[in-house]
Amino acid sequence: MAIKKMTSLIPSCSSPEDLKRVLQTLGSTWGDVVEDLESLEVVPLKGAMTNEVYQINWPTLNGQDALHRKVLVRIYGDGVDLFFNRDDEIKTFECMSHHGYGPKLLGRFSDGRLEEFIHARTLSAGDLRVSETSDLIAAKLREFHELDMPGPRNVLLWERLRTWLKEAKKLCSPTEIGEFRLEAMGDEINMLEERLTRDDQEIGFCHNDLQYGNVMIDEETNAITIIDYEYSSFNPIAYDITNHFCEMAANYHSDTPHVLDYTLYPGPYP
Known part of the structure; x- marks a missing residue:
């Protein structure tokens, strides 16, 4: 550099x-x-x-x-x-x-x-699939979810998705709106909110963007640091974990950073 x-x-x-x-x-x-x-x-x-x-x-x-x-x-x-x-x-x-x-x-x-x-190394896409590293991330994410942050513990997920959809429709051409099926996404968000919202779900402070570039590791101590909190908010912690699993299918330093390879999505823990 x-x-x-x-x-x-x-x-x-x-x-x-x-x-x-x-x-x-x-x-x-x-x-x-x-x-x-x-x-x-x-x-x-x-x-x-x-x-x-x-x-x-x-x-x-x-x-x-x-x-x-x-x-x-x-x-x-x-x-x-x-x-x-x-x-x-x-x-x-x-x-x-x-x-x-x-x-x-x-x-x-x-x-x-x-x-x-921070004197640590930012993870690569492949690092997320190393079981020992995944264990360290899981422990740190648990700490994150238990943070006592100020403000109402309201789930922000569904409101944020609707806001992003509204902005996407403003920015996209009619062709792009059809290509990405934006007109149908409002109903899909409503359906997901209805099916996934439960009275017993655990709400915690979530990172909401736990891709490999937002995780750093001190290779001498194996200490994990989670960085970049632009999207952090209270949400169901199950969502945060699932989002992190989806990030295992991403490589933002490839020729197609927007394409997720779901063959890389994690399977049952061995």
């Missing part, structure tokens, strides 16, 4: 002065890093689907060429507010950061934020 100086990152941000101010505030809080922001090295990170993500390597005052501080800069993508509420996502991230879950929030600017850089 190309390493660039700080000036190369600024054009990606609509509020460069705001970003600089937040970085300067963070640097003064640390007290052991150089003040010249132009000496920061910026590494674009691949894999993010809704944002631009960068690793910043920040030289220390006594580190010579060694880079002792790392920060992750997340610049929010355009148009993604159609899929989730950005204000709710920021509140969720702040709450989880406050309680020590996931990366720490280091600062915010108008169209992005600074996060703790």
Whole structure:
């Protein structure tokens, strides 16, 4: 990946002065890093689907060429507010950061934020099918579902599906609406809600997007970290587990990232 100086990152941000101010505030809080922001090295990170993500390597005052501080800069993508509420996502991230879950929030600017850089590897599509890794994810997801998050414990799934369907109809041509059978999806959502809603279903705080790119593993300790909470909300935990199983059929780094291979869907546990 190309390493660039700080000036190369600024054009990606609509509020460069705001970003600089937040970085300067963070640097003064640390007290052991150089003040010249132009000496920061910026590494674009691949894999993010809704944002631009960068690793910043920040030289220390006594580190010579060694880079002792790392920060992750997340610049929010355009148009993604159609899929989730950005204000709710920021509140969720702040709450989880406050309680020590996931990366720490280091600062915010108008169209992005600074996060703790996690020294771990993002999973690949194949990693999800390794039974030992799947066990670790299951344990971490159980913790996620038991988080005591603020707000009403209302199921958001069905409302969100209807909202996405409404937006899809606005954006698609008549041909595309017919090709993707959008006119029939409203009735399908109603049918699924009626059949799947039960009084005894367990409701918990769900990630709702547990694809391999949102799971990181520390290969020294095997610690799992779940990241990116844009779609997180209260939902039936059975839905969250099923959605994760569906993600095992996806490979977003292939020539056909939108096509799911359901032969890869997990079978009964051996």
